[in-house]
Amino acid sequence: MNATTFPGNVETTDAGYLVEGGRTLWSWLTTHDHKRIAVLYTIAITLFFFLGGAAATLMRLTLVHPDGRLMSAENYNKTFTFHGVVMVWFFLIPSIPSTMGNFLVPLMIGARDVAFPRLNLFSWYLYMIGGLFTVAALLLGGVDTGWTFYTPFSTMFSNSNVILVVVGVFVTGFSTILTGMNLIVTTHMMRAPGMHWYRLPLFVWAMYATSVVMMLATPVLAMTLSLIGLERLAGVGIFDPALGGDPILFQHFFWFYSHPAVYIMILPAMGVVSELICNGVRGKIFGYKFMAWSLFAIAFIGFLVWGHHMFVAGQSMYASIVFSILSFAVAVPSAIKVFNWLATLHKGTIVFHAPMIYTLGFIGLFTLGGMTGLFLAAVALDVNLTDTYFVVAHFHYIMVGGSVMAYLGGIHYWWPKATGRLYPEGVAKIAAWLMFVGFNLTFFPQYVLGYEGMPRRYHQYLPRYQDLNILSSVGAAILAVSYLMPLCYLGYSLFRGKSAPANPWRATGLEWTTASPPPEHNFPATPVVTCGPYEYRD
């Protein structure tokens, strides 16, 4: 790859991998091509996103009235459970790794495919089967345990389809594990000649760190879910106090997975942001090595903080103290990243394309969300704020203001590469701004609601909280529109979009040296790498 010329703007009339390898549905469903599998994932994930979004819509509509008249309490409980289960396991966790991770990692390292293409396809089928179980659970009457499945409610008291959902998530968990395995082995073994570790794009580093977390955390979830299922089926009793068990043991197991899970959701987003910001700034990232290693610091420390979800659960006062200091520690590498991104803007030549708008939005909203995390890490403050809307606002700032914005930014950025089409830039900018506004209007009031004492998972609430709830619901409506817009114009661009050149952003990175869309085996010849990433010279 030559650093001084951009091998872009090579016109292509060929539709690359979209056509090579077969044009039938069957050829897609039996593909080994990582790019096609990424597309399969993207379609499925989009579907689940809107399913989870529909649940959110119902929730925000109900919360307009303090008496929750729109829905029975039971139905509301099932709705927020569905929203959480779908958004966490069927959207957020696979969102970037299974779409952009699958599509881009081989391209970025100069490989022809991932290490285990058949396992890759198998992971998609596992995801779909898991999804089927979960939708079935919904159609057969839903689940009302919350996505956190706390015992003994989920094991001994809930009269809903817990086992069905638990099986669905269990199966999908293996999709995550296989994806992680594939990405790790691919990154280790299949880099092109000259692609040393410190020449890798930060997205690849991010996917690697994410994959380590995916592989080590998800099995814990799998076993914990199995134990719930067994307790419901056979009355095992490990979590049931009536049988000598301990409900708080469940919380420890659950959060041991679920805290690293949130890093599975944010690390890839950070990788995307690093890629997009370099292109938007037309320059190298500031502090490349710190950026790379901070990903691993976050991943590692992230395994040690799970007890901060349990400060008031009944664990010992001293355990809470330890988890508190570790939770502050995990914020340090995140802070490092934010400062490095800001420094990257310095003396750059900044272009405000839609991906850059999403990127800047991410940095701001992730900072806000992260700051509120500090409130929650402080045990004394957490006592008042935990299990209120403050926490709901905190994690939505990170996961929606952070991860979803990064996901959309990445989708826009690599859209020309993956589809061979350009999307309409003007509309995209409007949607990005609308999303930023709608998002803040939806979730900022929730910080105040939480501070004022409104608990989460409440179907009805004290009337004094109504004004802020209405504001939040209005914001949600705007947010919904801003999500529907890309669905429309990106879909439209597939049929009517202008043909994309190989490198429409004049970006660095091996993926931009091949055609848009890439041929089935990615590169005509194996690239040889002679310099680091982000060698922008204009």
Next chain:
Amino acid sequence: MNATLPEAAVQQQFDDASQQKEAAMLGMWAFIATEVLFFGVLFAAYVVCRWRFPLAFVEGSAHTDFAMGTTETAILLTSGCLAAIALRQIQLDRARQSAVLLMITSALGMAFLILHGMEYHDEFEEGLIPGIRYTQTGPDARGVELFFSLYYVITGFHSLHVLIGVVVLLVMAIRSWRGAFSSAYYTPIEITGLYWSLVDIVWIFVYPAIYLVGSAG
């Protein structure tokens, strides 16, 4: 012996056979790491429950069949040894010897499962299966019930892994007999061996935790 020995069919995504082999090995090690975490949860639950009900765990363990458990241990450890020798054989191009050893390893795994099935059957007769047939009374009954719940979950998942191994070993044995492997290419046997070692090692932790509680001193 002068016919060309099988080489790895290098899949299109790999540059060469050695890259393919290294990828397979790393993949299997990564998978083993996930299994450690998977079983780790059960062992953590076991530790917590045993700390709460130490006497009940001794009593529960006394109800398990020590002779069967020890025999099963011997079978699995032997099979692990044979799997290692099978790998050595194929490295020396002795495909048929390797096939036979793999077949015996698989058969030993099957024997393990049969013995374990017999254990489960006996435990059913004695009323030691919580949730299905549990007839224990006495002051420690609850703790014993917890012990057995853990016993079934741990050995159940372990047996599932043994079963998968039995099938895979059989497939490897057949392929080896038919000449699919050589000193130039035996990766599938090697990663199968790694998997089987995992199955062995998990059992090495299961055996004392279930069958030997309170037996020391």
Next chain:
Amino acid sequence: MIAMQPQASNFAVPIDHMFDAMLALCGTVSLGVFVVMFWFCVKYRRGSHADREGRATQKLGLEIAWTLIPFLLFVGIFAWSIDLWTMLRTPPADAMPIYVVAKQWMWKVQHTNGRREIDALHVPLGVPVRLIMTSEDVIHSFYVPDFRVKQDVVPGRYTALWFTATKLGDYPLLCSEYCGTDHAAMLGTVTVMPAKDYQQWLKASASLAPAQAGRRLFVQFGCSGCHDPGSGIRAPDLRGVYGTQVQLADGRRASVDDRYLHDAIMLPAGRRVAGYAPIMPAYQSRIDEEDVLALMAYIKSLKAAPSEAEAGHAH
């Protein structure tokens, strides 16, 4: 500043102080991030004539600075928070105990003299109160926003929460751990009254003090048959046992505290004292949590038996 919420307990003011300080700090940092971002975006937008010479891509000093400074700030916040946390978790020795049993979907409260209430908690102004809580069924959480206190209420164990009410009035009590269908309807009211009024209120509804109710249950459930002094069965003497240490049959030592007594009644297997036969039945499904509290109150009221030496010198 932001204390628009009533500050009705001894914790509210210090916690609000910390919250306000955090708000100021985090607000400043966030504002700083936005301002810097905006400023750089304007100054360095493509087409502007800003000086872009010598764009740096690494500066170790800067990296160390923005690693260490946040870390030190965080340690400071942590230390402040732990100071408050220790206060939250360390009730005064003379705090007045009140018992709470949560169940789907109500709060059952019992005061020391036996007076009971449902979905309501009357407390005296200025007197430290310690709530000892358990659940009949699933996990709930006792949350009084205006007191800034919250504690999960867990089945099978006791959790505690303490406060001193500092303002008269009625304050909402909310369940803040999802517990099923009517989680959002599990509301109550905490009423703070002047201490004298509270004493009168307590006496107003005469019911059996917990210890007396406990004695009745002790006989009713057959406990006295083994545990009363002079019974024919060899069972541990419960007089003065609360607060002592005992040697268990499995070799461990245990403190005879609330949790121990609760478990020894419900599931005696793991709590058996060394030297006694395992013949005590389990009461798990036969008595409810409120009865256990009464039995415990009775056992706690039993004074230690006079020792032989004392008996010898009694006259």
